[in-house]
Amino acid sequence: MDGDFKATVEALIFAADSPVSVEKIAKILEADMELVRAAVAELTTDYVPRGINLFELAGGYRFLTSRRFYPMVLKMKDTDRSLSLSQAAFETLAIVAYRQPVTSQEIAAMRGVQSVSSILRNLQTLELVRIAGRKDVIGRPMLYRTTPKFLELFGLYSLDELPSLEEIGVNEL
Amino acid sequence: MMDFSPAFDLELQLEGFNGPLDLLLHLVRKQKMAISDIAIAPITEQYAEYLKRMEELNLDIAGDYFVMASTLMLMKAKSLIPREKESFEEMREDLIFQLEEYEKIVAQAAELQKLHREAVRSFPRVYKEKIEKAEREFKVGENAIFLLVEHYARVIERRKALRPILIKPKPYTMKDVLSLLFGVFRKRKSTRFSSLTHQRERGFVVYLFVSVLELVREGSLKVTQTDTFSEIILQRRGVFTEEKQQQLIARFE
Numbered sequence: 001m002d003g004d005f006k007a008t009v010e011a012l013i014f015a016a017d018s019p020v021s022v023e024k025i026a027k028i029l030e031a032d033m034e035l036v037r038a039a040v041a042e043l044t045t046d047y048v049p050r051g052i053n054l055f056e057l058a059g060g061y062r063f064l065t066s067r068r069f070y071p072m073v074l075k076m077k078d079t080d081r082s083l084s085l086s087q088a089a090f091e092t093l094a095i096v097a098y099r100q101p102v103t104s105q106e107i108a109a110m111r112g113v114q115s116v117s118s119i120l121r122n123l124q125t126l127e128l129v130r131i132a133g134r135k136d137v138i139g140r141p142m143l144y145r146t147t148p149k150f151l152e153l154f155g156l157y158s159l160d161e162l163p164s165l166e167e168i169g170v171n172e173l
Numbered sequence: 174m175m176d177f178s179p180a181f182d183l184e185l186q187l188e189g190f191n192g193p194l195d196l197l198l199h200l201v202r203k204q205k206m207a208i209s210d211i212a213i214a215p216i217t218e219q220y221a222e223y224l225k226r227m228e229e230l231n232l233d234i235a236g237d238y239f240v241m242a243s244t245l246m247l248m249k250a251k252s253l254i255p256r257e258k259e260s261f262e263e264m265r266e267d268l269i270f271q272l273e274e275y276e277k278i279v280a281q282a283a284e285l286q287k288l289h290r291e292a293v294r295s296f297p298r299v300y301k302e303k304i305e306k307a308e309r310e311f312k313v314g315e316n317a318i319f320l321l322v323e324h325y326a327r328v329i330e331r332r333k334a335l336r337p338i339l340i341k342p343k344p345y346t347m348k349d350v351l352s353l354l355f356g357v358f359r360k361r362k363s364t365r366f367s368s369l370t371h372q373r374e375r376g377f378v379v380y381l382f383v384s385v386l387e388l389v390r391e392g393s394l395k396v397t398q399t400d401t402f403s404e405i406i407l408q409r410r411g412v413f414t415e416e417k418q419q420q421l422i423a424r425f426e
Contacts, residue, residue, distance in 0.1 A: 014298070055295065064295035073296050080293045087282070088191045094282040110274060112194035113237040154285060155292030163284050170280045 005031070009039040019060030019152060058151035059158060081153060083126060092119045096129050097150065097162060101143035103135050120144065128153070193241035194275040196223060201272070208272045213252055213265060217245040244268075343376055347425040350380045354388070355418050358409045366405035384425075391421070 008029060013020050022040065026033045040061055044054045053066045065073050074080055085093070088111070095107045108116045123129040132145040146159070156162065190196045200219050201211055221242055227234050248268070251261035357364055366385070370378045385407060388394040395408040413421075 017297075017299075053295070062297065064297055067291070067294040070294035077296060080296065082293050083289065086191075090282040090286055091191060091278050094278050094285050097285065098278075098281050110271075110278060111192050112197075112241060112271065112275065113192045113235070114240065153292055154288040156288070163288075165277055165280070168280050168284050170277055 005029075005035070006039045006042055009036060010043055013040075013043075013054070013061050014063055016062070018148070019055075019057045019062040021060040024060070055155075056157045057155065058148040062152075083128075083153065086119075088116075089119050089122065092116050093123060093128060093146075093150075096123070096144050097146050097159070100145045100159075101132050101135075103141040103143055105141060107144075192235075193238050194272060195279075196220065196238070197241065198272060198276060198279070208276065209269055211265070211269060211272070213245065213248050213261075213268075217242075217249045220245055343380075345377060345380070347380055347384065348422050350377070350384050351418075351422055351425065354381075354384060355413050358413055363406060363408040366407060387424070388421070393417070393421075 009025055012025055012028065022033055022036045025031075025040075026036045029036070040054070047054045047063075051066055051069055052063050055062050055064050070080075091111055092107055095110055096102055099106075099110075104115075104117055104120055107120070108114060120129060124131075126149075127147055128150045129144050130147050131142045133143050134140040135143050150156075151158065190199070197216070197220065198208075200216055200223075201208055204212075204215075206212070224234060224238055224242055244264075248261060248264050251257040251264065353369070357369065366381075369381060373381075385394060385396065385405075389396050393410055393413065395410050397406045397408070398404070
């Protein structure tokens with residue numbers, strides 16, 4: 001592979017503030033997607049022993065510090081990107097993540113409470129959840145989905161990577 | 174009945190429930206029952222007992238808990254009436270389904286927490302450190318500029334409100350102002366208001382004006398002004414005797 005091409009891909013990913021997709025890189029560089037994919041694969045390998053690794057997140061790629069050095073980096077940064085969410089908020093997020101698109105009423109029913117609207121608003125403000133249209137039933141309630149930022153903050157490339165119930169260890173009946 | 178011996182974990186659990194289903198699941202697990210084997214009557218009693226204990230401790234109980242309590246009680250009532258058997262079985266099946274679904278949600282929520290904890294172990298090049306959490310409310314969209322102006326105005330207002338107002342003691346009293354007036358009218362019968370206020374500060378002028386009004390009301394001064402903002406002419410209507418002066422001064426004290 002052309003060393004400069006790989007370096008350009010590296011530069012693009014480094015300069016972005018959020019994960020960049022192979023499609024986007026290919027478009028910018030007017031290059032073949034397969035070529036970009038190969039460059040990304042090589043970069044990933046190159047970075048394995050480094051303090052910075054290349055992560056597959058939210059449909060794209062992003063440079064982040066290696067998880068191995070978390071304690072030391074935290075010492076310098078004072079805080080990581082941890083969300084301070086209540087148990088109820090995590091349950092609500094789990095329902096949206098695993099059962100999307102879903103309405104506010106459906107979430108409330110699953111949690112056995114009357115309303116989850118304030119939790120949903122909070123999750124929206126944190127950009128973890130977004131409104132994705134309306135359900136075609138009486139009242140046309142809004143449907144909620146997770147966002148790319150959700151995938152990023154939970155270390156996922158796509159929703160397909162959400163662990164299944166078998167993987168978690170709950171028996172599906 | 175429920176075991177309320179000291180070993181009971183009430184104290185630890187009170188704050189910990191995330192809703193009625195969470196509490197119900199806890200009660201089922203305590204019985205070491207499978208969800209599908211849930212016995213409605215004893216669970217209803219235990220659930221109600223829990224709420225009662227929470228009330229006794231003056232804990233705020235969300236309405237959601239009471240909705241579940243009434244559902245359970247309705248089920249228990251139905252279970253005792255033979256012709257309601259079918260309806261009862263249906264409700265019980267629904268509850269079992271709801272609990273089983275909820276159990277999955279709890280597991281999935283725990284899994285998400287695990288994923289998140291692991292994901293935040295790596296840091297991006299830059300990120301909005303603590304601001305992300307603390308400034309949550311300052312989230313702007315398309316109308317960003319208006320919000321910005323609004324917030325700016327609010328900050329300015331707050332600053333204004335915080336700025337202390339200095340109250341300087343006046344170097345003169347009403348008595349001083351009156352004495353001055355009396356002095357003027359001892360020598361002459363009339364004077365222009367402006368001749369008395371010349372080079373005086375606003376506080377003094379106000380004091381003077383108030384004294385003039387009082388003297389007019391009382392009948393010892395006559396005031397004429399031909400036009401708005403034109404000169405005010407003050408005319409004495411009688412003599413300010415020593416006695417009368419004391420009387421007027423006393424009125425302002």
